[in-house]
Amino acid sequence: MAPEFSQTAPLEAPALGEPYLLTPGPLTTAYSVKQAMLRDWGSWDADFRAMTADLRRRLLALIGDDKGDYDCVPIQGSGSFCVEAMLGSFVPKDGKVLVLANGAYGLRAAQTMDYLGRAHTLIDKGDYLPPRGDEVAAALDADPAITHVIAIHCETSSGILNPLAEISDAVHSRGRKLLVDSMSAFGAVPLEVGRIPYEAMVSSANKCIEGVPGFGFVIAKKTALEAAKGNSHSLSLDVHAQWATMEKTGQWRFTPPTHVVAAFIEALKMHEAEGGVAARGARYTQNRDVMVAGMKELGFETLLSDQWLSPIIVTFFCPADPNFVFSKFYDLMKDKGFIIYPGKLTVVDSFRVGCIGRMDAHVMRRVVEAAGQSLAEMGVTSAAPPSAALDERSKLAA
Structure with missing residues (x-):
């Protein structure tokens, strides 16, 4: 387990009103x-x-x-x-x-x-x-x-x-x-x-x-x-x-x-200065844990079981709700200051949220808030994935 990341003050925001890059690189960098x-x-x-x-x-x-x-x-x-x-x-x-x-x-x-x-x-x-x-x-x-x-x-x-x-x-x-x-x-x-x-x-x-x-x-x-x-x-x-x-x-x-x-x-x-590999990994792990917990509260499900989740990037199933359209969700998230990543899977519809870059748990809570607002603006009442996607996950992970 990575050591607990103890930072309490938020990291500085990106320069010049830039959006946060929730991607596995390029990513948000310090000024x-x-x-x-x-x-x-x-x-x-x-x-x-x-x-x-x-x-x-x-x-x-x-x-x-x-x-x-x-x-x-x-x-x-x-x-x-x-x-x-x-x-x-x-x-x-x-x-x-x-x-x-x-x-x-x-x-x-x-x-x-x-x-x-x-x-x-x-x-x-x-x-x-x-x-x-x-x-x-x-x-x-x-x-x-x-x-x-x-x-x-x-x-x-x-x-x-x-x-x-x-x-x-x-x-x-x-x-x-x-x-x-x-x-x-x-x-x-x-x-x-x-x-x-x-x-x-x-x-x-x-x-x-x-x-x-x-x-x-x-x-x-x-x-x-x-x-x-x-x-x-x-x-x-x-x-x-x-x-x-x-x-x-x-x-x-x-x-x-x-x-x-x-x-x-x-x-x-x-x-x-942050503390090397251990401290960087701890911050990213906290980013992941805060973001995943919040997204699950909204109804999203991760592609992977918790055992295999990395502190780098997390894949989520797209909601089954017919009002959910990823391209619209992407644009709404970008309007709120967050650029997320499309899925790269062939089996199911998905998208990805990165945990790395000059971001911390304060930012990840805002990511979850923006995701909830975006779902509401799209008229999505449930972020739950198609049952077939969960069945596929269970079958292949067995």
Whole structure:
């Protein structure tokens, strides 16, 4: 359990009347993070090289690497760029990947493997359940050709926080290598290498660290970085080449997102001042608990059982009431200062509410109030989902 978050005073509101982004990133950022982007930086200048070194050090401090076995490599682009860079760089051309999927991002990893032309197999758990350690163990025992496993830390299409520790145990005990897409969890959910010995992981600037979009980063074993030379299918997504250049010159190989880096360093400083991973996770957990309790009081139901709810984003069934139209609900919520997220499921109609970003329980209570007002304005008398949706949840979760 995350420690209790004890803040009593509300966090500052977004600048200039901006709406809150109730999404899994981009997300609402602090005003000081925005301010950090007001200066221009020379990408080859010594000051910017020092900034790059600083962000790498600060990120490594979050994984508990006491032995210095890991290094951090920033990569330009969105999170999916970084996932592709990781898969293309650390999986050799004759390797084989077990892809663990329970939503859109696991399936995207499998699609990436198709594009890379690398061998892979898939465990697809659907929208309601996580892959479990015993399933991974059985798959690895059945196929000795598998060299790597990729797992999604938090599958934000449904909101499931996957049991990464037991997956890691299954992979590590069988001598295989774990790759982690921790895009939406790193910085708020512990990912210490002493407990979860992964080969490499990726995350993004605009998630739980509360920076802005523009780059992501790979944290990997130095031995894996060295072994990755020559593996990549891509010039720009070659993690080894980026790492080697940064180690030699302190520079990015190609034009870096200078303003985004400056904002990210400010966000990292705020993350540390808040209390690091534990405190950030506690605030997000309280955000989730306050919001979910309030939405249930309105009659909404979560897609997932409480056991699998992440502190990152929560998926709710759309109400069965014929007066409920998501696009109208979205517009009404936006008018009240909150941008929510459409659903990303194929089985049922749903929408998502994010818990991350520069928000706290005071904001989440206002979210619930806005949702209640929006239902009333639409003439929705019950937020209860279709009985078929609940039946499907019960059947698949059994």
